[in-house]
Amino acid sequence: EDKVVQSPLSLVVHEGDTVTLNCSYEVTNFRSLLWYKQEKKAPTFLFMLTSSGIEKKSGRLSSILDKKELFSILNITATQTGDSAIYLCAAHTSGTYKYIFGTGTRLKVLA
């Protein structure tokens, strides 16, 4: 059965801290790994990763994929209260275009 697991489930940090969110996956016909940020409504897209070892970066956020060990990490440096959200990763499978979501990590950044 296809499975995506995220850790930790929740995290509380102070502004300025650096956090690392983990996502491991076991899916057949893996195509890509996506990260989303969800605040009050639907998720917003952060990154899509298809190749191992190539870091994607956007401001204070960065992410990397390891296709051998089947995991990805999302790093957020110098966290701000606006980073408080649920961070979701999803594995995209080929053929059916199905996306399998992880459990999510609930991040709370305190001022």
Add this chain to the structure above:
Amino acid sequence: GAVVSQHPSRVICKSGTSVKIECRSLDFQATTMFWYRQFPKQSLMLMATSNEGSKATYEQGVEKDKFLINHASLTLSTLTVTSAHPEDSSFYICSATSGAYNEQFFGPGTRLTVL
């Protein structure tokens, strides 16, 4: 970027009634649309995958007679929750994708409350 709309954004209905939710891709042709359900403090759970012009593929445990999905055009998919009950209260989110984009774009979601 690609835009997906959902309507209504919020609906409250009585138990036993049916509710239709629309999902539209506004600026691209969506060959595939997905319907998710999200309970409070939980992740997105895929309900079904909908391809234009064909029957939806439902995930295990999702009743296809209760959650009717129609994907009649490349820009519109609808989810009808039939004979809704309080346990169907949830946040329903659609997403759309086409091969060219290789990522899914989410609608803003519909919060359904069944009294």
